[in-house]
Amino acid sequence: xxxxxxxxxxxxxxxxxxxxxxxxxxxxxxxxxxxxxxxxxxxxxxxxxxxxxxxxxxxxxxxxxxxxxxxxxxxxxxxxxxxxxxxxxxxxxxxxxxxxxxxxxxxxxxxxxxxxxxxxxxxxxxxxxxxxxxxxxxxxxxxxxxxxxxxxxxxxxxxxxxxxxxxxxxxxxxxxxxxxxxxxxxxxxxxxxxxxxxxxxxxxxxxxxxxxxxxxxxxxxxxxxxxxxxxxxxxxxxxxxxxxxxxxxxxxxxxxxxxxxxxxxxxxxxxxxxxxxxxxxxxxxxxxxxxxxxxxxxxxxxxxxxxxxxxxxxxxxxxxxxxxxxxxxxxxxxxxxxxxxxxxxxxxxxxxxxxxxxxxxxxxxxxxxxxxxxxxxxxxxxxxxxxxxxxxxxxxxxxxxxxxxxxxxxxxxxxxxxxxxxxxxxxxxxxxxxxxxxxxxxxxxxxxxxxxxxxxxxxxxxxxxxxxxxxxxxxxxxxxxxxxxxxxxxxxxxxxxxxxxxxxxxxxxxxxxxxxxxxxxxxxxxxxxxxxxxxxxxxxxxxxxxxxxxxxxxxxxxxxxxxxxxxxxxxxxxxxxxxxxxxxxxxxxxxxxxxxxxxxxxxxxxxxxxxx
Amino acid sequence: xxxxxxxxxxxxxxxxxxxxxxxxxxxxxxxxxxxxxxxxxxxxxxxxxxxxxxxxxxxxxxxxxxxxxxxxxxxxxxxxxxxxxxxxxxxxxxxxxxxxxxxxxxxxxxxxxxxxxxxxxxxxxxxxxxxxxxxxxxxxxxxxxxxxxxxxxxxxxxxxxxxxxxxxxxxxxxxxxxxxxxxxxxxxxxxxxxxxxxxxx
Numbered sequence: 001x002x003x004x005x006x007x008x009x010x011x012x013x014x015x016x017x018x019x020x021x022x023x024x025x026x027x028x029x030x031x032x033x034x035x036x037x038x039x040x041x042x043x044x045x046x047x048x049x050x051x052x053x054x055x056x057x058x059x060x061x062x063x064x065x066x067x068x069x070x071x072x073x074x075x076x077x078x079x080x081x082x083x084x085x086x087x088x089x090x091x092x093x094x095x096x097x098x099x100x101x102x103x104x105x106x107x108x109x110x111x112x113x114x115x116x117x118x119x120x121x122x123x124x125x126x127x128x129x130x131x132x133x134x135x136x137x138x139x140x141x142x143x144x145x146x147x148x149x150x151x152x153x154x155x156x157x158x159x160x161x162x163x164x165x166x167x168x169x170x171x172x173x174x175x176x177x178x179x180x181x182x183x184x185x186x187x188x189x190x191x192x193x194x195x196x197x198x199x200x201x202x203x204x205x206x207x208x209x210x211x212x213x214x215x216x217x218x219x220x221x222x223x224x225x226x227x228x229x230x231x232x233x234x235x236x237x238x239x240x241x242x243x244x245x246x247x248x249x250x251x252x253x254x255x256x257x258x259x260x261x262x263x264x265x266x267x268x269x270x271x272x273x274x275x276x277x278x279x280x281x282x283x284x285x286x287x288x289x290x291x292x293x294x295x296x297x298x299x300x301x302x303x304x305x306x307x308x309x310x311x312x313x314x315x316x317x318x319x320x321x322x323x324x325x326x327x328x329x330x331x332x333x334x335x336x337x338x339x340x341x342x343x344x345x346x347x348x349x350x351x352x353x354x355x356x357x358x359x360x361x362x363x364x365x366x367x368x369x370x371x372x373x374x375x376x377x378x379x380x381x382x383x384x385x386x387x388x389x390x391x392x393x394x395x396x397x398x399x400x401x402x403x404x405x406x407x408x409x410x411x412x413x414x415x416x417x418x419x420x421x422x423x424x425x426x427x428x429x430x431x432x433x434x435x436x437x438x439x440x441x442x443x444x445x446x447x448x449x450x451x452x453x454x455x456x457x458x459x460x461x462x463x464x465x466x467x468x469x470x471x472x473x474x475x476x477x478x479x480x481x482x483x484x485x486x487x488x489x490x491x492x493x494x495x496x497x498x499x500x501x502x503x504x505x506x507x508x509x510x511x512x513x514x515x516x517x518x519x520x521x522x523x524x525x526x527x528x529x530x531x532x533x534x535x536x537x538x539x540x541x542x543x544x545x546x547x548x549x550x551x552x553x554x555x556x557x558x559x560x561x562x563x564x565x566x567x568x569x570x571x572x573x574x575x576x577x578x579x580x581x582x583x584x585x586x587x588x589x590x591x592x593x594x595x596x597x598x599x600x601x602x603x604x605x606x607x608x609x610x611x612x
Numbered sequence: 613x614x615x616x617x618x619x620x621x622x623x624x625x626x627x628x629x630x631x632x633x634x635x636x637x638x639x640x641x642x643x644x645x646x647x648x649x650x651x652x653x654x655x656x657x658x659x660x661x662x663x664x665x666x667x668x669x670x671x672x673x674x675x676x677x678x679x680x681x682x683x684x685x686x687x688x689x690x691x692x693x694x695x696x697x698x699x700x701x702x703x704x705x706x707x708x709x710x711x712x713x714x715x716x717x718x719x720x721x722x723x724x725x726x727x728x729x730x731x732x733x734x735x736x737x738x739x740x741x742x743x744x745x746x747x748x749x750x751x752x753x754x755x756x757x758x759x760x761x762x763x764x765x766x767x768x769x770x771x772x773x774x775x776x777x778x779x780x781x782x783x784x785x786x787x788x789x790x791x792x793x794x795x796x797x798x799x800x801x802x803x804x805x806x807x808x809x810x811x812x813x
Contacts, residue, residue: 384693385666385693388693388714388715389622389625389693390624390625392625392628392714392715393622393624393627393628393715394628395715396625396629396631396632396715396718397628397631397632399632399635399717399718400628400631400632400633400634400718401635402718403632403635403636403718404635420717427715537668537669538668541668563699564696564698566698
């Protein structure tokens with residue numbers, strides 16, 4: 001089409017265009033809006049701006065919108081796309097495909113390269129070596145010093161990496177000599193030229209363009225592992241892929257996309273914007289299936305994983321999990337603290353319990369020790385009493401003999417005197433034994449009701465065993481007494497009462513303490529089997545026991561201790577009758593009901609100790 | 613020698629003690645329990661009672677109490693297998709003459725018995741005397757008793773007459789009669805006689 005014709009056509013179309021513009025302006029709710037186009041760049045931002053500014057101006061003129069272009073590195077582009085800060089992106093096919101799934105990007109147009117290559121088969125990877133270097137197998141690459149620009153560069157590295165992976169090689173671990181040098185791409189050729197590297201991975205045609213610019217002599221470099229590609233002017237070592245794409249993002253209005261695409265499609269090779277952009281215009285989108293295949297191939301290769309995006313996608317989940325973990329941890333801490341607190345409380349409780357138990361055991365031990373001592377003493381005194389009687393008999397008889405002997409029997413006399421001496425010796429021995437075993441009592445002011453309660457605590461295991469709750473009627477009495485010895489008395493009396501009630505289905509134990517004129521009176525009553533008259537009369541005699549396994553010293557000890565305190569202990573059977581409503585009746589004549597229903601022990605004590 | 617009673621619940625000991633005392637020429641009566649003793653003995657006669665402290669039912673100490681619930685010339689000696697001081701003090705306070713550890717030596721017992729016999733006789737006599745004095749006092753008329761009290765207070769006949777609204781002459785007659793009845797030759801002797809009324813313990 002000649003210039004003149006075009007001018008005419010434009011003049012003819014102008015009113016129509018303005019009418020359209022008016023209509024579209026009328027249709028547009030917002031009228032003029034800002035269109036943001038992100039352009040993927042690896043090189044200098046200013047270069048990219050220089051390249052594309054003309055295109056942006058062209059678009060602005062065509063659509064009437066304000067066009068803003070932003071050169072962005074891959075990671076910046078990711079951020080902007082995520083933030084929906086761009087409406088369109090111009091990028092290599094690989095990146096475009098990458099945004100398809102995540103951000104609903106769709107390819108609107110494909111750029112047509114300046115040298116007129118087919119946009120569907122315009123990108124490839126060339127392995128450039130110095131002329132004369134021979135590389136015949138992909139495995140050989142492992143031994144070479146290879147340079148590349150960037151691991152995310154499509155035309156150079158990514159396409160090459162796809163080829164490697166398809167051959168079962170790892171583009172990183174299998175290439176120990178690989179280094180990334182960054183942009184510009186010509187830097188790699190310089191390194192080759194200066195023999196600082198054996199091979200450069202470059203996009204196809206970069207070498208041919210450099211030679212065309214006269215930077216290097218023809219034949220200075222070769223393409224290793226080159227493929228034959230009909231209709232493709234440059235040397236290439238890989239498959240061919242489509243050229244740069246314009247994509248719209250998911251959030252971009254399709255009306256706007258149509259406007260932009262329409263405007264760009266009006267460009268051709270002669271358009272100033274295309275010339276300054278180094279391309280020949282735009283075509284409808286080409287098939288990008290093979291880009292997908294490449295991406296799929298490379299997805300299994302972890303190098304390419306977009307960790308940042310994965311991380312940002314996982315961020316809420318990660319945050320939620322972290323929050324859960326944190327909450328869980330806090331809960332755990334709280335539980336732990338509670339456990340620690342409870343444990344401590346339990347420990348102190350156990351310790352206290354142990355302490356109480358220890359004190360109780362100690363008390364019991366002391367009690368039983370005192371009991372043993374008293375029993376020993378009482379044994380000794382009982383035995384001594386029992387021995388004293390026959391010894392007294394012997395002495396009386398021997399002395400009776402002495403008095404009856406005539407004076408002319410000196411031998412018999414002296415023998416009988418010897419008997420007396422021996423008897424006295426035996427008596428002394430017994431006396432010593434008794435005084436050795438006797439404990440002197442020490443009186444102190446003490447609360448008698450407290451003493452009774454302490455004694456009950458001492459025999460509480462026994463009470464529990466019988467499920468017995470003693471009925472108490474205790475006045476507050478203060479007196480001088482030996483607590484240890486009086487405890488012995490009470491325990492003996494109480495245990496006797498419990499023994500007497502062994503066969504009683506409903507045992508009853510009454511303890512009363514009242515003041516009297518001279519002091520106080522303790523009464524211990526039970527509803528046990530009671531005692532026969534004979535047993536009662538010999539209750540306070542040593543070695544007489546109503547119990548099968550009794551030693552017969554308990555009550556003797558009681559009597560002695562009570563008398564040492566200047567008191568009196570007595571026992572009598574209770575002849576109570578129980579009325580229908582279970583009330584204990586008063587005393588009635590023993591002849592009416594002659595079978596006793598229990599025993600009552602009375603202990604009358606003076607308030608002050610009789611002998612201090 | 614006056615009567616000697618032995619109380620001990622152990623028959624063997626009782627018999628042997630009795631036998632020993634017989635060797636000393638003392639005939640003693642034995643009792644196996646406090647009750648037997650109380651049932652059999654005449655308390656108004658002077659005697660020595662050797663009591664065992666440890667006995668069933670009524671022990672020696674209780675027996676002492678019963679024994680001295682009324683005046684008696686009997687002198688008790690306590691025997692114990694193992695006494696303690698408080699018991700001994702109590703026994704002495706209650707009127708026992710001594711408190712001896714069993715078995716007692718014959719010679720010692722003899723000496724004690726002699727002392728106790730003397731004491732018992734004295735007690736019997738003083739009891740007898742106070743009984744007689746009491747009899748004489750009982751024989752006084754109320755008026756004579758009034759006069760006697762005032763005479764003992766050392767009041768003059770004139771004062772007594774004024775107090776009792778009688779003549780001095782009548783006072784003198786009462787005074788002579790009461791001295792006669794009380795077998796006293798003068799007021800000093802009367803005071804002495806009445807002093808013996810206090811019961812011996």
